[in-house]
Amino acid sequence: MPHQVFKATVKGSKGDLAHITAALHAVNGPNNEKVDIRYIAAGESSVVNGIELGVITMILEPDDGPMENLIITAIQNAPLDPAPNGQPRSVQNVSKHPNVQITLLDVPGALNAALAPLSAASLNILTVLPMGSGTGVQSVGLGFDAADETAARQALAGANVIVHP
């Protein structure tokens, strides 16, 4: 089964990543499964109205069945430190999206060649994550709205990009 990508935002504060990863570590699945953060990307921006906004994107294992809701609940309830003015803060915009894994040759321009057909088809990429590398190749995860997943797979396959099932 393909992975999902989990996305969340925080109105930035130092230490938020530790709180979120600790909340995920505390998750116990119905068979005592522990959540493994397989891939992660995060960054901050102050473009939105001058607010320091952090976005975190993760691929987690296991992420299917009851784990999905446990993961989302854990991220939503991660105990963040209060804002400097004492106001409580919480993780916002927690969502999950289909992740389409592609494998590219490890050469300049390979990523652009894969992205061009998606752009041409007006498909919005919500997330991009590295998913490991092998000899001469790199895997990349692309997150889409569920409604766009099939079209994205078709556009990528039509451009001879290796798309994982």
Added chain:
Amino acid sequence: MPHQVVKCSVRGSVGDLAKITAALEANGYNILAIGASEVNHVGMLALIFDPDQDIDAIANTVRGVPLGPGNRQPEDVGTFPDVHILLNDTPGQLRRAAEAVGDINIETIVSIDKMQGKARVSLSFEDEATMAEAVRRLRAAHIQIHDHQH
């Protein structure tokens, strides 16, 4: 000299990422790893290059990418020194690293690949002095540092 992460934001539009990667390709820059996400129509990108000795030129390339109507271009483009850490491939390892860094602000995080049987993760910081303190704390917490200086 430490490697650098290029970080930028775009006021979202479909196809922005392809335009940025096309401009980088046209200049022959090799993207080692990329992390990107969008929230409320604002996209954030963290890009790691190999090689990256010409990081200022790379950042200028990103700054100058025409994204569309209204002279839209990437915003908030900056470069940040990063450290690569090697984590055992088991649950809870990133939490250890994040807790070790403590109250130091992490600008970007990108999981790059697996190396020596471990997950290699890039953490970038505001400046070299901040990174040096983060590295000290990571080492104190027995987090393995991957030496990737020029």
